[in-house]
Amino acid sequence: MTQRNTLSHLDWLEAEAIHIMREVAGQCSNPVLLFSGGKDSICMLRLAEKAFRPGKFPFPLMHIDTGHNYKEVVAFRDKRAAELGERLIVRSVEDSMARGTVVLKHEGESRNKHQSVTLLEAIEEFGFDACIGGARRDEEKARAKERIFSFRDEFGQWDPKNQRPELWSLYNARSHKGENIRAFPISNWTEMDVWQYIEREGLELPNIYFAHKRPVVMRQGAIVPVNVPLVGGGVANPSRAGEEIIDLQVRFRTVGDISCTAPVESDADNVSKIVFETATTTITERGATRLDDQTSDASMEQRKKEGYF
Amino acid sequence: MTTHIEDHGLLRFLTCGSVDDGKSTLIGRLLFDTKTILADTLSAITKTSEKRGMGAVDLSLLTDGLQAEREQGITIDVAYRYFSTGTRKYIIADAPGHEQYTRNMVTAASTANLAIILIDARKGVLTQTRRHSKLASLVGIPHLIVAINKMDLADYSQETYERIKGEYLEFASKVGIEDIRFIPLSALNGDMIVDRGYNMNWYEGPTLLEMLEVAPAAHTEHDEPFRFPVQFVCRPQDSANPELHDYRGFMGRVETGSIKVGDAVTVLPSGRESTVKAVQLGGVDIGEAFCEQSITLLLADEIDTSRGDMIVKSSEVPAAVKQIEATVCWMAEAPMDRTRTYLIRHTTRDSKAKLAAIDHRLDVNTLEKVPAEKLAMNDIAQVTFKLAQPLFADTYLENRGTGAFIIIDESNNNTVGAGMIL
Numbered sequence: 001m002t003q004r005n006t007l008s009h010l011d012w013l014e015a016e017a018i019h020i021m022r023e024v025a026g027q028c029s030n031p032v033l034l035f036s037g038g039k040d041s042i043c044m045l046r047l048a049e050k051a052f053r054p055g056k057f058p059f060p061l062m063h064i065d066t067g068h069n070y071k072e073v074v075a076f077r078d079k080r081a082a083e084l085g086e087r088l089i090v091r092s093v094e095d096s097m098a099r100g101t102v103v104l105k106h107e108g109e110s111r112n113k114h115q116s117v118t119l120l121e122a123i124e125e126f127g128f129d130a131c132i133g134g135a136r137r138d139e140e141k142a143r144a145k146e147r148i149f150s151f152r153d154e155f156g157q158w159d160p161k162n163q164r165p166e167l168w169s170l171y172n173a174r175s176h177k178g179e180n181i182r183a184f185p186i187s188n189w190t191e192m193d194v195w196q197y198i199e200r201e202g203l204e205l206p207n208i209y210f211a212h213k214r215p216v217v218m219r220q221g222a223i224v225p226v227n228v229p230l231v232g233g234g235v236a237n238p239s240r241a242g243e244e245i246i247d248l249q250v251r252f253r254t255v256g257d258i259s260c261t262a263p264v265e266s267d268a269d270n271v272s273k274i275v276f277e278t279a280t281t282t283i284t285e286r287g288a289t290r291l292d293d294q295t296s297d298a299s300m301e302q303r304k305k306e307g308y309f
Numbered sequence: 310m311t312t313h314i315e316d317h318g319l320l321r322f323l324t325c326g327s328v329d330d331g332k333s334t335l336i337g338r339l340l341f342d343t344k345t346i347l348a349d350t351l352s353a354i355t356k357t358s359e360k361r362g363m364g365a366v367d368l369s370l371l372t373d374g375l376q377a378e379r380e381q382g383i384t385i386d387v388a389y390r391y392f393s394t395g396t397r398k399y400i401i402a403d404a405p406g407h408e409q410y411t412r413n414m415v416t417a418a419s420t421a422n423l424a425i426i427l428i429d430a431r432k433g434v435l436t437q438t439r440r441h442s443k444l445a446s447l448v449g450i451p452h453l454i455v456a457i458n459k460m461d462l463a464d465y466s467q468e469t470y471e472r473i474k475g476e477y478l479e480f481a482s483k484v485g486i487e488d489i490r491f492i493p494l495s496a497l498n499g500d501m502i503v504d505r506g507y508n509m510n511w512y513e514g515p516t517l518l519e520m521l522e523v524a525p526a527a528h529t530e531h532d533e534p535f536r537f538p539v540q541f542v543c544r545p546q547d548s549a550n551p552e553l554h555d556y557r558g559f560m561g562r563v564e565t566g567s568i569k570v571g572d573a574v575t576v577l578p579s580g581r582e583s584t585v586k587a588v589q590l591g592g593v594d595i596g597e598a599f600c601e602q603s604i605t606l607l608l609a610d611e612i613d614t615s616r617g618d619m620i621v622k623s624s625e626v627p628a629a630v631k632q633i634e635a636t637v638c639w640m641a642e643a644p645m646d647r648t649r650t651y652l653i654r655h656t657t658r659d660s661k662a663k664l665a666a667i668d669h670r671l672d673v674n675t676l677e678k679v680p681a682e683k684l685a686m687n688d689i690a691q692v693t694f695k696l697a698q699p700l701f702a703d704t705y706l707e708n709r710g711t712g713a714f715i716i717i718d719e720s721n722n723n724t725v726g727a728g729m730i731l
Contacts, residue, residue, distance in 0.1 A: 006526055007601055008316040009398040018603035019562045022540040026616045026657065050591035051560070051603070054553055055545040137389050144388040163386070164724040165412065165640050167419040169562075170654055170715045174722035188400055190391050 010197055017044075017185035018051040019169060020148060024130050024183045025051075025058040027173040031130035031183075035061040035088070037069075037077030038255045039205055040134035040186065043194055045080065046201050047185060059132065060087040064118050066111040066257040067094040071231045073255050076206040091122040110259040120156045123180055130173060130181040138190040149173050150182040158182075191253070192278050199271045211251045211269045217243040222262045223250060230258075316396065318526040323402040323417045323450075325441035326427030331458045334367075335427065335496035336390060336403055342503035343392045343518070387417045397522060411444065411673060411687040415638045415727055418448035419713070423524050425454045425517075430463035430493070434476040439484075440673045446486045447636060447689070447729070449709050452524055453489045456517065461495040465508040484676070492517055533600070534625035535566030535574075536703070536711045538656035539618045543605060558589065558605040559614055564656065564710030566622070568606070569597035573623040576612050577701045582623055583610040617658040619701045627711065629699035632665065634731045636705075637684070637692050641718065641725035645684035651725070653694065655714040660698035662716070667692050684726075691731070705729035 007015065024031050033048060035041045048057050061081055065074070081088035093111045096102040101121065102114045123131065137143045147163050149171045164172050173181045186194070198205065216223050217239055226239040236258040239245055250263035251274070268274045326332040358367045390401040402417035404410070418424065424445040428438055445453060455477055463469045470493045481489055492501055493512050500506030503518045515523075543558035568574075572585045587607040588598050598604045606620060614620075621627060639645055645664065653662040668691040670681035684690055705712030716726035 006318040007599075009319040009393075010316075012319045012601065015562060015601055015603040019540070022560055022562075022603070023657075026541045052541075052543060053592035054550075054556060055543040055558070058541070138391050144390065145386050165416045165715075165727070166724070167416050167715055167727045168709070168713045169420075170656075170713065172654065172715065172717055172722070172724045174717065174719075176722065188389070188391070190393070190398075192393065193398070 010193065010200060013186070013189055013193055014047065014050065014197070016169075016188065017047045020171070020183060020185040021048055021051045021132065023149075023171045024132055024173060024181075027171070028130040028181065030126070030128050031059040031132060032062045032089070032126065032128045033057065033059050033132040034063070034134070035077065035081070036063055036256070037073040037080070037206060038134070039194055039198060039209060040136065042080070042203055042205060043186060043189075043197055043201075044132070044134045045084065046197075046203055049084070057084075057086050060089055062089040062091065062122060062131075064115045064122065065090050065092045065094075066115060067092055067232065068111055068230065068236045068258045070206070070208055070255060070258060071229060072208050073206045074231050076204075080204075089122070089126070091118050091125075093118045096121060108259070110257060112257040112260045115257075116156065123156070128180070129175055130183055132183045132185065134186055135184045136189050136191075136194075137184075137187050146184065146187065148184055148187045150184065151175070152180045152182060154178040156180065192275070195271065195275045195278050199275055205271075206255065208252050208255065208263075209274070211249050211266045213247050213249055214263070215239075215245045216248045216250065216263070217245055219243075223248065223265065224262055225250075225258070228258050317522070319398045319400065320423065320521060320524060320526040321400045321402065321421045322423040322425060322521065322524075323404060323414070323421040323445075324425045324427065325404070325414060325445065326437075326458075330427040330429050331496045332403070332427050335425075335456070335458065335494070335502070336401055337367075338496045338499055338502050339401070339518070340390060340392050342499060343394055387413050394518070394522065397526070399521065411440075411689065412638060412640045414441065414444050415448055415640075415689075418445055418450055419727065421448075421450055422526065423452040423454065423521070424450045425456050428455060428457050428473060428477070430457050430459045430466075430469055430473065433473045434480060436674050438477070439480060439676060442481065442484055442486065443671075443673060443676055444689075446484050449705060449729070451488060453486055454517070454520055455489060455491045456494050457491065458494045458496055460493045460500065460509065461498055465493075465495075465500075467493075467509075467511045470512070490514075490520060492520065533565035533708055534627070534703070535568050535572075535620075535622045536564040536627070536656075536708065537561050537568065537606065537620040538564060538658065538711075539614055539616055539620065540657050542615055555611075556607075557611065558607055559620060560603075560605045561620075561657070562603045563598050563600050565600050565708055566625075567597065567599045568622070574606075574608065574620050575623045575626055576608075576614050577619045577621065577626070578629060578699060579612065579614075579618070581610075581612045583608040583612055585609075619656065619658070621701070627701045627703055630702050631696045631699050632693065633696065633700065633702060633728075634668070634691065634693050635714070635728040636671075636731060637690055637716070637726050637728045639684040639686055639688045639690070639726045641723060642686055643718075643725075644686070645726070647683070650719075652717040652719050653696065653700070653714050653728070654717060655700045655702065656711060658698070658700060659717075660696045660700060662694040662696050665693040665695045692728075694728075702730050704731060706731075 093114050096118045102117050147166045175181055214225055216225050226237045228236045230236055251266040252263045268277045324332050388403045392399050404413040404417035426441050457470055457473050474491045493509055494501050500508050501516050539559045539561050541560040545553045570585050575582050586609045588595050589605040647664050650661050650663055653660050667681050669678040670690040672679050703711045712730045714728045715724050718725045
């Protein structure tokens with residue numbers, strides 16, 4: 001038995017992701033690619049380049065901005081979209097709050113889960129029939145059973161009991177008007193794969209992914225960045241009276257809404273050091289850094305049912 | 310500085326068995342012993358194990374998935390798990406055993422290159438062992454590992470292991486699976502998974518992980534014809550770059566075979582011929598490409614080509630068929646309606662299809678062919694479809710990529726069946 005030309009694991013994952021993106025472009029009439037400026041979506045843009053260049057992307061980019069994003073990431077998002085010459089749509093949770101479709105329980109409540117509302121509003125506004133996202137199955141237990149093409153009903157709901165069987169690489173992205181497909185080209189990637197791909201492709205990242213000093217406090221065992229300046233002025237996560245603020249050397253493993261993304265202590269100031277740290281870490285990506293998933297063991301699943309990515 | 314790790318590619322495998330066989334424990338053990346499980350996850354399952362009054366950490370909890378199934382204590386569908394040994398990346402498809410098992414296993418097997426069949430050492434070859442093996446062979450999995458588990462409950466007896474191996478081989482000769490390996494295991498204690506342990510020194514073969522590390526990961530191990538279903542056509546006419554005015558790139562993934570610049574190709578269904586002018590990835594010339602690579606092909610002649618067409622080498626053109634015989638697994642709650650028209654999706658091409666005949670149904674427990682009038686969920690049957698559009702098909706046995714199709718119900722857009730062309 002002869003060994004055929006076997007692709008390296010990164011080449012295989014890349015080829016699969018390109019195939020999935022092209023299936024979305026080929027099957028759906030009005031898709032959009034969700035781009036946050038985070039590391040996973042930065043990989044998605046490189047994959048889209050590999051899939052569609054020298055043509056333009058057959059979809060715009062869209063970011064659902066909570067208004068509580070790190071300004072370095074927002075700046076990177078705009079710069080990257082401009083470099084690529086692709087259209088970037090930004091829809092804001094704050095606009096949904098102004099419309100009254102998002103009501104915070106209290107001012108300090110995390111806006112992260114409310115992104116679902118703004119996303120569904122944007123899907124309706126533009127008539128998108130598919131959203132391409134950078135979610136990965138290894139991120140969280142509830143994602144392990146997610147399809148690569150995930151079907152959402154008119155209310156954006158994901159019903160884990162009513163998903164289409166997915167066989168071979170034959171994807172079914174058909175939907176009726178108002179329904180929506182979420183497609184996840186890097187479903188089969190792990191955090192390690194993402195970092196190895198970033199390293200191999202020499203992808204640029206927002207600087208907060210690398211070790212830097214920032215003021216933090218400790219809350220319930222998590223490192224919480226405080227007094228984070230916002231794009232629109234003011235600060236997120238104000239420190240509370242009596243808290244000790246320390247200047248800590250940290251980096252972010254995931255980047256999202258400030259209220260629920262915590263950094264980890266690290267000296268890794270370049271990608272290869274991060275690859276090494278990722279290979280030797282003892283804490284899962286979300287366990288360490290996503291405060292929102294810790295609320296309950298099943299909180300991601302709950303949010304997904306409500307239309308979250 | 311870049312990190313250089315030897316890369317033996319990616320292996321997709323599935324595990325077949327029910328909870329009773331220790332399947333979840335086996336997967337948990339693989340993840341745990343390859344250091345895939347990190348401290349916080351381990352601490353969470355340790356707490357749950359304690360809450361349930363278990364003495365040791367229950368590794369099967371690692372593969373627990375959704376809230377509903379946690380509440381009901383059942384698993385719903387196929388779950389995918391990942392681990393890496395540094396030299397090879399693995400994707401495990403875990404199809405849990407329950408009443409929808411056939412459908413889930415066929416789904417999980419469709420992307421796998423290897424299957425681990427679990428047998429409880431106390432029970433030996435059971436009906437479900439036969440069923441799992443038959444399904445694995447139907448879906449064309451080339452490599453099987455028969456893992457005789459729970460050896461700790463069978464006194465680690467070599468005699469028991471050899472007896473079960475004998476039973477299995479006797480039955481396997483009737484199913485027609487070629488590459489079968491056997492291994493005795495205790496997933497609970499970790500014997501022969503990653504570490505050898507000290508309980509089965511009589512077994513001299515490789516551990517389970519050693520078997521996985523050397524199993525062929527390639528999509529295919531024999532020469533296959535070049536098949537390139539067109540997914541998308543790139544025509545950047547509006548570009549400011551005059552060189553791109555006439556650019557017409559056919560984008561897709563090489564299902565099988567290989568292609569290089571200068572090869573003579575035929576575009577189906579038009580049948581027009583040309584030669585390959587360029588093979589590209591992301592707009593960059595790469596000269597040649599192999600199976601499973603996503604690429605863009607440029608042809609020397611201007612040929613009208615769109616999604617759903619297939620580019621093949623002119624020397625190996627597949628048959629265009631308007632009627633297919635296939636093995637079908639029905640996956641929907643509603644039985645197949647013989648009077649209705651369904652949609653068949655084959656590569657990037659769709660065709661309306663009508664059932665012409667059900668030749669027979671396969672009883673997956675007895676492996677007997679039985680006459681059938683209808684197809685219900687989890688049924689496997691040999692059927693004949695009439696097609697509105699021709700498909701460019703190979704038999705599934707020859708080519709998993711161009712021999713497979715899914716059946717879609719156009720009224721609700723659901724995927725209701727999976728087919729393998731005979």
